[in-house]
Amino acid sequence: MPGDVRVRFAPSPTGHLHVGGARTALFNWLYARHHGGVFILRIEDTDRSRSTDANIGDIVNALRWLELDWDEGPPTPGYRQTERFELYREHAQRLVAAGRAYYCACTPEQLEAERAEAQARNETFRYSGRCRKLGLTSGALRLRIPDEGATVVDDLIHGPVTFDHRQLDDWILVRTDGTPTYNFCVVVDDVTMRISHVIRGNDHLSNTPKQVLCYEALGYPVPAFAHVSMILGADRTRLSKRHGATSVDAYREQGILPDAMVNYLARLGWSSGDQEIFSRTELIERFDIKDVSSSGAIFDQTKLEWLNHEYIKTIDGARLAALVTPWLTAAGLTPPADAARFVGMLDTLRERARTLRELVEVGRFYFERPREHEPKAAAKLFTPAGVPRLDTLIQRLAAVESFTAPALEALYRELVDAMGLKLVDLTLARLRAARDAAARAATSPAGGDK
Numbered sequence: 001m002p003g004d005v006r007v008r009f010a011p012s013p014t015g016h017l018h019v020g021g022a023r024t025a026l027f028n029w030l031y032a033r034h035h036g037g038v039f040i041l042r043i044e045d046t047d048r049s050r051s052t053d054a055n056i057g058d059i060v061n062a063l064r065w066l067e068l069d070w071d072e073g074p075p076t077p078g079y080r081q082t083e084r085f086e087l088y089r090e091h092a093q094r095l096v097a098a099g100r101a102y103y104c105a106c107t108p109e110q111l112e113a114e115r116a117e118a119q120a121r122n123e124t125f126r127y128s129g130r131c132r133k134l135g136l137t138s139g140a141l142r143l144r145i146p147d148e149g150a151t152v153v154d155d156l157i158h159g160p161v162t163f164d165h166r167q168l169d170d171w172i173l174v175r176t177d178g179t180p181t182y183n184f185c186v187v188v189d190d191v192t193m194r195i196s197h198v199i200r201g202n203d204h205l206s207n208t209p210k211q212v213l214c215y216e217a218l219g220y221p222v223p224a225f226a227h228v229s230m231i232l233g234a235d236r237t238r239l240s241k242r243h244g245a246t247s248v249d250a251y252r253e254q255g256i257l258p259d260a261m262v263n264y265l266a267r268l269g270w271s272s273g274d275q276e277i278f279s280r281t282e283l284i285e286r287f288d289i290k291d292v293s294s295s296g297a298i299f300d301q302t303k304l305e306w307l308n309h310e311y312i313k314t315i316d317g318a319r320l321a322a323l324v325t326p327w328l329t330a331a332g333l334t335p336p337a338d339a340a341r342f343v344g345m346l347d348t349l350r351e352r353a354r355t356l357r358e359l360v361e362v363g364r365f366y367f368e369r370p371r372e373h374e375p376k377a378a379a380k381l382f383t384p385a386g387v388p389r390l391d392t393l394i395q396r397l398a399a400v401e402s403f404t405a406p407a408l409e410a411l412y413r414e415l416v417d418a419m420g421l422k423l424v425d426l427t428l429a430r431l432r433a434a435r436d437a438a439a440r441a442a443t444s445p446a447g448g449d450k
Contacts, residue, residue, distance in 0.1 A: 005037025006196045009063075009070075010189070012044045013055035016247035017062040019299065020201060020231045020239065023265040027228060028199050029068045030266070030287040040193060041073030043080040046185060056080075062248040066258050067280075072193075081185050088180040091188045091218060092141055092173055100217035101143050101173055103136035127169040141174040143214055151209040156226035156289050158202070163209035171210050187211050191220040199289065202227035226289050229269055232296040239299050251304075255355030257315065257323060260308040268297040277310060309354040317343035320350075327360045333367040344404045389419060 009025040011017065017025075032039035041063070045051035060074060073079045095101035111127070118125040132144065145168050153161045173184040180188075186207075190198065205227045215222045231239045239246055251261060263278055270293070272278075272286045312320065321335070321342050328335050335342045345366050346359070353359035396411055 004194075004196060005032055005035040006040065006194050007032050007037065007199055008040040008042050008190070008193065008195055010042040010044045010186070010200075011059050012047060012050075013052060013059055014047060014050040015055060016249050017059045018239075018246055019248060019251070019265065022062065022066060022248050022261075023231065023268055024199065024201055024228060025063060025068055026066070026262060026265050027270070027287075027289070027292070029070075030283055031197065031199060031289060032071075033284045034287050037196075038071045039069075040195070041070040041079065042189060042193070043074060044182070044185065046081045046179065046182065048082070058249065062252075065252060066248065066262055068262075081189065084185075084189065085180070087192060088174070088185060088188050092180070092184070095143065095173065095217055096141070098217070099144070101141050102132055102134075102170075103139040104131040104142050104170075104172075105134075105136055105139040106131060124167065125169075126167070129170055132170070140172050140176045142170040143173055143210070143217060145170050145213060151212050153205075153208050153212060153225055155205070156197075156224055157229075157292050158205070158227060158294050161205065161208075168209060168213075173214075183207055183210050184214065187214045187218070187220075190223060191215065191218065195223050197224045197226065197289075199226045199228065202229055226292070228292060229294060229296045231268060232298050234298060234300075236296065236298065255327065255357035255359070256304065256308050257311045257356070259315070260304070260311040263311070264304050264307050268299065269293045269295075277307070305354040312353055312356075312359065313350045317347060320346050324356050324359055327356050328367065331360050331364075333360070333364065335367070340402070344402065344407075347404060348408070389415075392419075 007028040009021075009028050011021050011025075029039050031037070041060075043056055043059075045056070056074070063070070077083060092101065096103075106127075110130075114128055115125045127142070131139070131142075146165050149165050151163045151165065153163070155161055171183065172181055174180050189195075208225055208227075212222050233239045248261070252258075259280070262280065262283070266278065266283050266287070267276065270287065270291055272291065278286070315323075318339070321339065324346065325335055336345070345363065349359055349363045352362045393415065396415065397408075400407060400411060
């Protein structure tokens with residue numbers, strides 16, 4: 001077991017929380033909870049042109065909806081990069097004083113000329129280091145990368161990954177305008193927050209050797225790294241808007257339950273045998289970063305909806321009522337004041353809905369009267385024999401105290417006997433139609449549906 005586990009989720013607030021980011025947050029959260037560690041939320045908002053407070057609010061709300069609680073982070077001050085610039089300046093000066101960083105006065109034109117020369121030689125551009133020995137006192141600040149050797153990242157998912165220093169250049173720590181770059185901020189943040197394990201998307205793997213060399217230049221221990229594979233669309237390309245919904249908010253608006261979303265995201269790239277459905281407690285108990293696959297995981301909307309349906313069928317009635325109430329309100333419908341009756345109504349609908357949105361639609365007959373009857377229903381119901389049965393059913397349904405599927409089934413059987421009908425008789429279909437009318441719709445779930 002690792003020592004003191006401290007992990008972080010560090011989104012850039014340039015948009016809504018992508019499901020890939022949500023899975024990264026989940027893996028960090030599970031790892032921290034499994035080891036009794038600390039989960040930190042940090043906001044990487046140095047891109048001032050695209051970062052907004054509204055986006056930060058959206059990310060925070062999405063994490064709260066997923067119930068991924070953090071031990072350190074907003075709203076406590078000090079967990080946004082724009083609040084930490086003094087720390088970055090202090091660490092930059094330490095690198096200059098130690099001779100591990102130098103100022104560069106190369107103009108954009110000079111750098112573009114070097115880039116063109118490298119392209120002409122069919123080589124990857126690597127800064128020449130022309131300012132390394134000039135002893136300048138201003139300009140962009142660059143990290144001095146060793147000319148020889150290699151940096152090996154012993155990734156917890158991918159295994160050892162070697163980066164030849166000859167393929168790296170002296171990257172910029174601080175721009176000429178004094179703003180720190182992403183890679184430098186990340187290193188300073190991680191060391192000052194005592195991060196033990198960096199669990200993030202594998203699109204950051206190429207940044208890792210730069211960051212490792214910066215840790216070493218500052219004299220700090222290097223954390224463990226685990227780079228999680230990308231989430232892919234059905235065509236095996238990186239999941240994007242062209243594949244459909246990609247944000248947590250979008251799936252929430254579809255009527256996906258938070259527990260189902262957490263379960264589904266956990267299984268994207270991680271497994272524990274053949275089990276598909278996990279409680280949060282089980283996820284925390286079983287999650288191990290070594291069980292995360294290095295291959296990309298394909299996002300399957302159909303499977304997500306199947307899993308969501310399984311959760312709808314088994315979720316506690318009171319919690320389901322709480323989750324569906326905002327959906328009813330948005331649809332202009334009002335749930336009954338009797339909480340037990342409301343739960344009973346929902347129990348008769350669970351089998352028929354894959355999402356909360358569908359649950360509202362299939363159960364609409366419980367909450368509103370249609371302006372007119374469907375012709376087929378009227379033809380079945382409003383007959384000389386059907387109307388009295390309908391009146392009886394309406395009266396008896398109104399008097400039901402325990403509005404549950406078993407109670408309704410018992411009532412229907414009692415009425416069948418009282419009316420002299422047989423369960424195998426076709427007239428039972430008429431009785432069901434009467435029940436449908438009592439619910440003010442042409443179709444409704446069977447009383448015994450579970």
